[in-house]
Amino acid sequence: MKKLVLLFHTLKYLKLSQIFYQFYYRLRKPQLQSTGQLTLRGSIKSWSGHYYLEPMTNDARIFTFLGQTAQLKGDWNDDLLPKLWLYNLHYHDDLNAKHEGDRVDLCSKIIDEWIEGNPPLHGNGWEPYCLSLRIVNWVKYFLRLPTDRIKKEWLASLAQQGKALEQQLEYHILANHLFANAKALVFIGSFFGGKQGESWLNMGLNLLEREIKEQFLDDGGHFERSTMYQAILLWDLADLLTLERTSELPELSKHKRVWKEVFSKGGEWLASMCHPDGDIAFFNDATLGIAPTLEDLNRYSSILGISTHNSEIKPYDIDGKLLESSGYGVIQWNEGHCLLADVAHIGPDYQPGHAHADTLSCEFSFYGHRVLVNSGISQYGDDEERHRQRSTKAHNTVVVDDENSTEVWSGFRVGQRAKPFGVSFEKQGGVIQLQGSHDGYKKFRKGVIHKRMWLAKSSSLTIEDNITGRFETAVALWHLHPEVILKENSSRCFSLITANGERLSLSFDGAKAVKVTKGTWHPSFGESVTNKVIQVSIDGSTLTTRLEF
Structure with missing residues (x-):
């Protein structure tokens, strides 16, 4: 019965079109279709885009993806390898990785062997997301080659991939997947001419026009509220x-x-x-090494002649803002301190697949070094570790009665979800106050509301948590960056020392018990780094956490 209730609260948010296409694609498999007479537009001079990925292979035999190295032994769909690893194998990002000009023969070999080992419509490589990323990579690569170096069988395969993609557009998933489909159609439609090319181009542009309006919020944030996917989609736009x-x-x-x-x-x-280190904060599905960095995007924007606007803190020592549409608070100090706080909805109701139970969590940097960190992700899939990394316990917020504030389950599913309310942001001179509440625990305990307030001054940050309603336990968790040294001054007061030797004080008022445990931080896929986690059991209903510097 619990599983049925969970399933109901998951499915009730879906669009009818998603449900329709879930059944449609199960009943109607893509068919091998004629591509007709192929012609090239010939209007594209060459590809002159920017590159940010490192090569993943030097011989088209041994590949490293997501922190795992394996040998390709002729089977592009080896069941012994993780599904996501195989997807990366089929993306063909190596065709447009750094130093691509020195790897033409290797890239051509990858294409030849992929065609030989992946007959049309069979295997992971013919799934729509893989098709989308590979189509773009092939078109970019072909545009850098002299026309006489582009083999006829390559063009025939590319056209077949376009026909396969248009039959599997991811209307059942939507969000960033459908955006990737649309981008691929625009690329292949710009590369091929004739009736078929025009059809792909128009289909892709119409999809993009609709999805850009849907997916990008008024404050510039992507509606899935993942910093990692934000960077990926910005790269798509630059392309x-x-x-x-x-x-x-x-x-x-x-x-x-x-x-x-x-x-x-x-x-x-x-x-x-x-x-301040230039890398993304970890809210929802986010880690380093997958998406382009802010620096990569700034370089691309300079190539395109688009000015970038990075934040400047003036006129006070402390400043900030509320990204109202997406739901994140930002407070910055001139010395290189930074608070990033989540007062957001978990994402679009109909596609929260990359959401975590992280409402009212936050991250904090001190003199440019991370101190308080959400745990990030090291994998996808559907196992205990994936569930833990999406849980409330893996984030800097309060856990009530050992439950998740949002019902994250399976690899990418969400049932009932926390809804933020009462969000406000006030700035007066050198003092900033951000606050918000959520009702995520009401589904487990009658009337439970978590309210959090951040009060920032020139030399301190105070975080006040208030839990109302009937509950048994409430525990605030503070995950420290692995490089932070923790020294206990008393049972309620600690010194935190960053990698560059800077020191700040962390203390608690309203704590029943404080203990330090081991946790893990995940700065990239396939990587888990041991860190310290401070668990603070709240005595009563209110806990005040102070960082003084």
Whole structure:
């Protein structure tokens, strides 16, 4: 019965179109279709985009993805390898990795062997997301080659992949997946001419026009509220702008203004959600090494002639803002301290697959070094570790009665979810107050509400948690960056020392018990680094946490 209730609260948020296409794609499998007479547009001069990925292979035999190295032994769908690892194998990112100019023969070998080992419509490589990323990579690669180096069988395979993709557009998933589908259609439609090319191009542009309006919020944030996917989609927009510039196709030029505006505003949002070290904060599914960095995106924007706007703190020693549409608070100090706080909805109701139970969590940097960190992710899939990394316990917030504030389950599913309310942001001189509440625990305990307030001054940060309603236990968790040294001054007061020797004081008022345990922080896929976690049992209903520096 519990599972049925959980399933009900998961499915009730879906769009009818998602449910329809879930059944439709199960009943109607893609068919091998004729591509007709293939012609190239010939209007694209060459590909001149930016690159950020490191090569994953040096011989097309041994590949390293997501922190795992394995040998390809002719089977592109080896069941002994993780599904996500195999997906990366099929993306063909190596065709457009750094130093690509020195690897033409190797890249050509990868394409030849993929065609030989992946007959049409069989295996992971013919699933729509893999198709989308590989189509873009192939088109970019082909645009850098002399025409006489592009083999006929490559073009035939690329066209077959386009036909397979248009039959499997991910209307059942939507969000960033459908965006990737649309980008691929625009790329292949700009590369091929004739009736077929026009069909793909128009289909892709129409999808993009709709999805950009749907997916990017007024403050520039992507609606899935993952800093990692924000960076990925901004790179997609930069690629589209590069395609427009190098092709000068009038169909693309009509969309240039909107693409630039969304890219620019989205870049500002991402800059706000990065720590002083230049890397992203870990809210929802986010880790390093998957998406382009802010620096990568700034370089790409300079190539495109788009100005970037990074935050400047003036006129006070402390400043901040509320990213109201996406739901994140940002407070910054001139000395390189930074607070990033989550007062957001977990994501779009109909697609929360990358959401964590992290409402009212926060991260904090001191003199440019991370101190308080959410745990991040090291994997996808559906196992105990994936569930733990999405849990409330893996984030800097309060756990009530050992439950998750949002019912994250399976690998990418969400049942009942915490809803934030009472969010406010006030700035007066050198004092900033941010607060918000959520009702995520009401589903387990009658009337339980978690309210958190952050009060920032020039030399301190106070965090007050208030839990109302009937509950048995409430525990605030503070995950420390692995490089932070923790020294206990008393049972309620600690010294935190950063990697560069800077010291700040952490103390608690209203704590029943405080203990230090081991945890793990995940700065990349396949990586788990031991860190310390301070668990503070709340005595009564209110806990005050103070950071003084």
